[in-house]
Amino acid sequence: MENRPLEYDYTVAKMFMFTTIALGIVGMLIGVILAFELAFPGVNTILGQGLAEFTNYSRLRPLHTDAVIFGFTLSGIWATWYYVGQRVLKVSMAESGFLMFIGKLHFVLYMVVVVAVVASLFLGITTSKEYAEFEWPIDIAVVVVWVLFGVSIFGLIGIRREKSLYISIWYYIATFLGIAMLYLFNNMEIPTMLATNAAGESGIGNWWHSVSMYAGTNDALVEWWYGHNAVAFGFTVPIVAMIYYFLPKESGQAIYSYKLSLLSFWGLMFVYLWAGGHHLLYSTVPDWMQTMGSIFSVILILPSWGSAINMLLTMKGEWQQVAASPLIKFMVLGSTFYMFSTLEGPIQAIKSVNAIAHFTDWIVGHVHDGTLGWVGFMIMAALYHMAPRVFKREIYSKSLMVSQFWIQTLGVVLYFTSMWIAGITQGMMWRAHDEFGNLAYSFIDTVTVLHPYYAIRGVGGLLYLVGFLMFAYNIYKTMSARPVEESELQNASPMGA
Amino acid sequence: MFHWLEKHPFFFAVGVFVTIAFAGLVEILPNFAQASRPVIGTAPYSTLELAGRHVYIKNSCNACHSQLVRPFKSETDRYGHYSLSGEYAYDRPFLWGSKRTGPDLMRVGNYRTTDWHENHMKSPSGVVPGSIMPAYTWLFKNKADINTAYAEQLTVSQFFSTPYNKPVPMKDGSTKIVKMGASTAEANALALAEAKVIAADMKDQDVKDAVANGQIPEIVALIAYMNSLK
Numbered sequence: 257m258e259n260r261p262l263e264y265d266y267t268v269a270k271m272f273m274f275t276t277i278a279l280g281i282v283g284m285l286i287g288v289i290l291a292f293e294l295a296f297p298g299v300n301t302i303l304g305q306g307l308a309e310f311t312n313y314s315r316l317r318p319l320h321t322d323a324v325i326f327g328f329t330l331s332g333i334w335a336t337w338y339y340v341g342q343r344v345l346k347v348s349m350a351e352s353g354f355l356m357f358i359g360k361l362h363f364v365l366y367m368v369v370v371v372a373v374v375a376s377l378f379l380g381i382t383t384s385k386e387y388a389e390f391e392w393p394i395d396i397a398v399v400v401v402w403v404l405f406g407v408s409i410f411g412l413i414g415i416r417r418e419k420s421l422y423i424s425i426w427y428y429i430a431t432f433l434g435i436a437m438l439y440l441f442n443n444m445e446i447p448t449m450l451a452t453n454a455a456g457e458s459g460i461g462n463w464w465h466s467v468s469m470y471a472g473t474n475d476a477l478v479e480w481w482y483g484h485n486a487v488a489f490g491f492t493v494p495i496v497a498m499i500y501y502f503l504p505k506e507s508g509q510a511i512y513s514y515k516l517s518l519l520s521f522w523g524l525m526f527v528y529l530w531a532g533g534h535h536l537l538y539s540t541v542p543d544w545m546q547t548m549g550s551i552f553s554v555i556l557i558l559p560s561w562g563s564a565i566n567m568l569l570t571m572k573g574e575w576q577q578v579a580a581s582p583l584i585k586f587m588v589l590g591s592t593f594y595m596f597s598t599l600e601g602p603i604q605a606i607k608s609v610n611a612i613a614h615f616t617d618w619i620v621g622h623v624h625d626g627t628l629g630w631v632g633f634m635i636m637a638a639l640y641h642m643a644p645r646v647f648k649r650e651i652y653s654k655s656l657m658v659s660q661f662w663i664q665t666l667g668v669v670l671y672f673t674s675m676w677i678a679g680i681t682q683g684m685m686w687r688a689h690d691e692f693g694n695l696a697y698s699f700i701d702t703v704t705v706l707h708p709y710y711a712i713r714g715v716g717g718l719l720y721l722v723g724f725l726m727f728a729y730n731i732y733k734t735m736s737a738r739p740v741e742e743s744e745l746q747n748a749s750p751m752g753a
Numbered sequence: 754m755f756h757w758l759e760k761h762p763f764f765f766a767v768g769v770f771v772t773i774a775f776a777g778l779v780e781i782l783p784n785f786a787q788a789s790r791p792v793i794g795t796a797p798y799s800t801l802e803l804a805g806r807h808v809y810i811k812n813s814c815n816a817c818h819s820q821l822v823r824p825f826k827s828e829t830d831r832y833g834h835y836s837l838s839g840e841y842a843y844d845r846p847f848l849w850g851s852k853r854t855g856p857d858l859m860r861v862g863n864y865r866t867t868d869w870h871e872n873h874m875k876s877p878s879g880v881v882p883g884s885i886m887p888a889y890t891w892l893f894k895n896k897a898d899i900n901t902a903y904a905e906q907l908t909v910s911q912f913f914s915t916p917y918n919k920p921v922p923m924k925d926g927s928t929k930i931v932k933m934g935a936s937t938a939e940a941n942a943l944a945l946a947e948a949k950v951i952a953a954d955m956k957d958q959d960v961k962d963a964v965a966n967g968q969i970p971e972i973v974a975l976i977a978y979m980n981s982l983k
Binding site: 293294297300301305308309312313314315317318380381382383384385386410413419420421426429430433434437441446448449450451452453454455457460461462465467468470471472473474475476477478479481518522525526528529530532533535538539540541542545548552611614615616617619620686687688689694695699700703704 | 755756759760762765766769770772773774775776777780781784785789807810811812813814815816817819821823824825826827828830831836837838839840841842843844845846847848849850851852853854855856878881882883884885886887888889890891898900901902903904905907908909911912913934935936937
C-alpha cells in the first residue's frame with residue numbers, strides 16, 4: 257500500500273471541464289456574431305425586427321466579454337484548480353467530505369450565477385462598467401462563489417502532504433486574493449430601493465438597480481484599476497499557474513529556473529497593479545497617475561517575459577517535442593503569444609502611441625492576441641492533458657488536434673493583423689488635418705474604410721470558433737476512446753490517430 | 754525567506770496581499786476628494802435625463818461611444834472643449850467608454866437636435882449613409898422607468914449630497930435649480946412636463962400620443978439625456 261500512487265478525485269474538475277467547453281462555445285459564438293454585425297449591420301436583425309432588441313450589437317457585447325471571461329476562462333481556471341491542486345499538494349478531494357461538499361456547492365452556485373448573468377444582460381440590466389456589469393444581487397452571489405473557491409484552496413492546502421507550495425499554487429492563491437480585492441472595491445454600490453422620500457415612500461423603482469459609490473473620474477480610476485487587473489488576475493496569473501504545471505508534466509522537463517520563477521512571480525504581483533492607469537491616458541485623471549501607469553506598463557515586460565522565457569527554456573534540448581506533439585505546440589505557441597501580447601501592451605501604453613491607439617480596434621486586436629493565442633490555447637492544452645487522466649482514456653484523435661491547431665493559429669493571425677491595420681488607420685484618420693488646418697475626414701469616413709478589416713476579423717474569429725468546436729468534439733469522443741492504463745500516463749498524453 | 758514563505762501558506766498569502774494592495778493605496782486614494790468637485794456650470798441630472806441615462810446604459814451605448822474628449826486639436830475641432838474632471842461630478846457610473854466605433858458623445862447636445870436623434874435612432878444609415886449603427890426601434894415602444902430614476906435621485910441626494918432643489922452656479926453667473934419630486938407622483942409629473950417639451954419637437958405619432966396620455970417612451974428620455982450633454 258505504501259508505494260501505491262494516490263488516487264485523486266476529479267468529480268468537481270469534470271464539472272468545470274464541461275462548463276469550460278459549453279460556455280466557451282457560447283461566448284465565442286456571440287463574439288463571431290458581433291464581428292459580423294460590425295462588418296454587415298444587417299446581422300443585427302438576424303432573428304427579425306421583433307427580437308432586434310436582444311440580437312443587436314450593443315446588447316450582446318457585454319454578454320460576449322462576460323461569457324468568455326467569467327464563463328470560459330473562469331471555468332477553465334477552476335477545472336484546472338480542482339485537478340492541479342490535489343496533485344501538487346499530494347492530497348485527494350475524496351479524503352475530505354467537507355472539501356468535496358464545498359467543491360460541489362461551488363459549482364452549483366456558479367451555475368446559478370451564470371444563469372442570472374445571462375438573463376440579466378439580455379434584459380439590459382447592467383451597471384455599464386466593463387467586466388463588472390452585474391447588478392448588486394449578482395455581485396453578492398459572486399462574492400459567495402469566490403469565498404467558496406477560497407475555502408477550497410486554503411482547505412486543500414490545510415490538509416496537504418507536500419509541505420512546500422509548488423509555483424502553480426502561488427499563482428492560484430494570488431488569483432484568489434487579487435480578484436477578491438478588486439471585485440469588492442470596484443463594485444461598491446448602493447441599491448436605490450433603500451432611498452426614502454419626504455412623503456415617506458420607500459422601495460421605489462426596480463429593486464435590482466444600484467448607483468456607484470464613486471463619481472466620474474474616481475469611478476473611472478477604480479474601474480480601470482479593476483478592469484486592467486481583472487486581466488492580470490484572470491488572464492495572466494491563473495494561466496501562468498496552468499503552464500507551470502502542464503508544460504513540465506506533458507514534456508517531462510523540469511522548470512528551467514526556480515530563481516526566474518521567483519523574480520517573475522513577485523515582480524508581477526508588485527508591478528501589475530500600477531499599470532491600470534494606462535487605460536486613462538489623456539483623460540481627466542491626474543497626470544502623475546497617467547505617467548505612473550505608463551512607466552509601470554513598460555516595466556511589466558520584465559516579469560511577464562520572465563515567466564514566458566522560463567517556459568520556453570524549459571523545452572531546452574527537447575524542441576523535437578514541439579514538432580511531435582500538438583499538445584506541446586499549443587503550450588509553446590501560447591507562451592509565445594504571451595510574450596508578444598505583453599510587449600504589444602506596453603507599447604500601446606506609451607503616451608504618444610496611446611494617443612493614436614486608444615479608442616481604436618488596435619486595442620481590440622491586442623486583447624484578442626492575448627486571449628485567443630495565450631489564454632484560449634493554454635486552457636485547451638490543459639484540458640487535453642487532463643482528459644486522459646480524468647477519463648482514463650486516450651485522446652480521441654491526434655490528427656484532429658493538429659488540424660485544430662493550424663486552423664486556430666490562422667484565425668488568430670487574421671484577427672490581430674486586421675485589427676492592427678484597422679486601428680492604426682482609424683487613429684491616423686481621426687487626427688489628420690488638411691493644408692488649411694481643418695479636419696481631413698468626417699467621422700463616417702473613418703468607419704466605412706474599416707469594412708474589409710471587419711470582414712477579415714469576422715473570418716478569423718469564425719476559424720477560431722471552428723477550431724474550438726473541433727476541440728469540443730475531440731474531448732467528447734475521448735470519453736468513448738480506447739481505455740488506457742495508469743502506466744501509460746507518465747508524461748506525454750496518449751493520443752489516438 | 755522565499756523558501757520559508759513557500760512552506761507557510763498564511764504568511765505567503767499575507768505577503769502577496771500586501772504586495773498587490775500597495776499600488777492601489779498609493780495611486781488611487783490620494784486624489785479622491787479633489788477629483789469629484791463639480792466645475793461651475795455642471796448641474797445634476799433631472800429625473801427624465803437620468804431615466805434617459807438608464808436607457809443609454811441598458812442598451813450599452815457606451816460599448817461604441819465614448820464620453821471623453823482628449824486634449825488634442827483633432828478632438829477639440831471635432832467634439833468641442835476637452836473634458837474637465839469636474840464635469841463628471843454627477844456621473845455615477847462614469848460613461849467614458851473604451852472604444853469609438855461611433856463618435857464621441859460628450860457634447861452631443863451642442864450640435865444635434867431632438868429631430869436629428871429621432872430620425873437617426875429609427876434609421877442610422879438613412880441619416881448618415883454608410884453608418885454601421887443598428888436601428889433602435891424598440892426605444893419608441895418601451896416605456897422609460899421614471900420611478901427608478903427618481904429612486905436614484907433620492908439616493909444620491911441622501912448619500913452623496915447631490916444638490917437637488919438647491920441653486921447651482923452657472924457659467925453666466927446665474928443659478929439653476931434642478932427639481933426633484935417630494936413624492937413619486939410629483940417626480941412623474943416633473944418628468945412628464947419635460948417629456949412634453951421633447952415630444953413637441955418629434956414627428957412619431959405613437960410617441961406623441963403616448964406622451965399626451967401621460968406615458969414616456971424610452972426614446973423621449975434618451976433624447977432628453979443626450980440634449981443635456983454639453
